[in-house]
Amino acid sequence: MKATPTHVYVSERVSRRDFLKLSSLVAGMGGVMVLSGCGPAAQDATTDDAAAADDAADTAEATLGDGTTLRVGMEAAYAPYNWQVSEESEYTIPIENVSGAYADGYDVQVAKMIAEALGMEPVAVKLDFTGLIDALNNGQIDIVCAGMSVDPDRAQSADFSDSYIDDDIVMITTQDSPYAGATTFADLAGASVMGQAATMYDTVIDQIPDINHMTPGETVPIVVESLASGTSDVITYSMLSVPKLLETYPNFVELEMEDKFEGSVMPDNAAIAKGQETVLEQINEVINAIPEDERQQMWNDCMDRQPA
Structure with missing residues (x-):
């Protein structure tokens, strides 16, 4: 898992706009004391313009696309x-x-x-x-x-x-398979293993020595059917999707492997x-x-x- 970054909320920042408003308030209080008999002080147009520009910058910074x-x-x-x-x-x-x-x-x-x-x-x-x-x-x-x-x-x-x-890549076999108790890649020697074509589910199989790396299936259902029909001994599969697979195929089991595929974790x-x-x-x-x-x-x- 990636480290969680330190987050800064927009509402927690002291923006240049807020600073200018505070500065204007202090300056205005001083002006009242000095000019109490001279009427109201003139508004600082430059300060207002800067605050408006800062407001627009903050809004643009926190908006994707058209904001709608x-x-x-x-x-x-x-x-x-x-x-x-x-x-x-x-x-x-x-x-x-x-x-x-x-x-x-x-x-x-x-x-x-x-x-x-x-x-x-x-x-x-x-x-x-x-x-x-x-x-x-x-x-x-x-x-x-x-x-x-x-x-x-x-x-x-x-x-x-x-x-x-x-997600990660795990391996599935059948309950009655001679490979059902495998915990290491070495335990899979001689097995016919299939994954999905043009995905990591196929390429990681090369990390297992001494197996029959089968021609990959074009789709996940084809890969699953190869195991159900006995064409393959072991298939690679999505870790997140295993619970639903085992509901559909009660005779399937996930291999509890000590050996792990390298580079197989797939964040979204x-x-x-x-x-x-x-x-x-x-x-x-x-x-x-x-x-x-x-x-x-x-x-x-x-x-x-x-x-x-």
């Missing part, structure tokens, strides 16, 4: 993080660039919380995953909530929030354009206020609602 509509970039095709539906519900937000469509998913629920805290109305903008950071920086969207993890390359192009959920971070530190602090306050049990429950609920 929060445009949330996502694929709307990556369940349970985000997906597209045709009917509105309490869980959805409209997809701005797809007529009559709505977005649901874990990212959507967090985006709604962030929008509420910022006093904005969220809408999804459906984009290809690889184009999300560019869309953020060219102003097409205001924030990315898309199952995206911060990495060094992305961090050069955008500012990332604290993680709002952390929101991203905004650089230079908006106050907004990032507000977003982190929202994220860090979500209890761990609520995060897991939201995930479980999304697993229940996601399309088959």
Whole structure:
């Protein structure tokens, strides 16, 4: 887990505007004593102008986009993080660039919380995953909530929030499998292991020596079916999604491994354009206020609602 940053609330800062107001009050009191017989002192237009400018700067600093509509970039095709539906519900937000469509998913629920805290109305903008950071920086969207993890390359192009959920990769087998008691990678020698194509669920398998690294399945259901049918001995799977998997397949078990995959933790971070530190602090306050049990429950609920 990442260290929780020290947060500074906008309301707790002593701004230049407040300082000028206090200074004006003190100066005005002195003027009353000196000019008590000369009528009211003239208003300091320069001070008022500076305070107004500071007010505008504070507002701009704490606002995303137009301050009214929060445009949330996502694929709307990556369940349970985000997906597209045709009917509105309490869980959805409209997809701005797809007529009559709505977005649901874990990212959507967090985006709604962030929008509420910022006093904005969220809408999804459906984009290809690889184009999300560019869309953020060219102003097409205001924030990315898309199952995206911060990495060094992305961090050069955008500012990332604290993680709002952390997934990891675990391994699943069947109760009657000869590998059901495996606790180390060495115990899996000879096993046929499958993961999902074009994801870390496939690439981490190379860390296990002496196994049959099977051709990956194109989708998660294909990977799961390979284990259910006996085509594979072991599959890699989302740690967060295991409880629902075991409900559906009671004969499946999660391997309690002492050996862990390297670099397999997958945080889910929101991203905004650089230079908006106050907004990032507000977003982190929202994220860090979500209890761990609520995060897991939201995930479980999304697993229940996601399309088959």
